[in-house]
Amino acid sequence: RSGRADPGRGGAVIDQGIAEKSGVGLGDEVEIMGRTFEVVGLSGGTTSLTNSIAFIDSDDFSELRGDPGVVSFLLVRVAPGASPPVVARRIESEVDGVTVQTRQEFAAQERRVVRDMSTDLVRIMNAVGFLIGLAVMGLTVYTATLLRRGEYGVMKALGARNRDLYASVVVQALVSVGLGLAVGVGFTLVLSALVPRLASNLGLAVSLASVAKAAVASVVFAGAAALLPIRQMRDLDPAMVFRGK
Structure with a gap:
């Protein structure tokens, strides 16, 4: 986000959120694996709930590990106009014993690793919270x-047919769901903007797919909950309603 992208010898690029939380800026010194480095750049999106990523020169990292010449992976900058997939296949064909991936392939692999390591519990908690929310919404409707x-008894006394009552019930349920979904999405967007400021190692992302999934599930549950009393609507006697029974 700022400073140099290439740390160079003796330099380090650290996450901007961690730097702000620690009171560290460009030109300051930080300790990585027992050695002091100068902060020459700040990155974004390189932190998680448990740790953060710092970038240092490959030679510095080899010295820290005590095993020079061995690296986990290298980042290759493609020349302007070149196709990353083509360059990746070319490197893989010319260099033995390496796996070459494009940025998208590498990111997808890392996401799978993180998901396999730590997100099972989070996904279960999300599912439980989602189901509880749907249950509360259905009960409310x-x-x-x-x-x-x-009110439905009055409508029936005025000549409304059963299908008119059913349509009224469903429309009211859909309006309630629409308003609730709009408020919920708005509240989530506000949280996604506030949480990174309050906790630099935690971020919230709102995707269109998740909003669509919540909307579809909400409509289905609300419609079912609204139609559950359909028998009572069908057998509703206006005279009994007026008597308060």
Whole structure:
């Protein structure tokens, strides 16, 4: 995000959020694996719940490991106009014993590693929270439908047919879901902007796919909850409603 992208000998590029949290800036010194490095650049999106990533020169890293000549991976900058997949295949064909990946392939592999290591519990917690939210929403719609029995009785006394009542129930449920979804998405977007400022090692990402999944599930659950009292709507006697029964 700022400073140099190439750390060079004796330099380090660290995450900007970690730097702000630690009170470190460009030109300051940090200790990595027992050795002091000068902060020459700040990166973004290189931190997680458990750790952060610092970039140093490959020669410095070899000296720190005590095993010069051995590296995990190298980053290759492709010349302007060149095709990364073509360059990757060419390197792989000319250099023995290496696996060459494009940026997208490498990112996908790292995401799989992180997912396999630590996200199972998070996904279970997300699923439980999602189901609880759907249950609460369904119960709210169901209860709201029953509480309006008197209004539906008046509509039936005025000549409304059963299918008119069903349509009214479903429309009210969909309107409630739409308003609730809009408020929920807005609240989530606000949190996604605030959380990184309050906790630099934690970020929230809101994807269109997750919003669509929540919207579809909410509509299905709300529609089912609204139609559960359908038998009561069908057998509703306006006279009994007016008597308060």
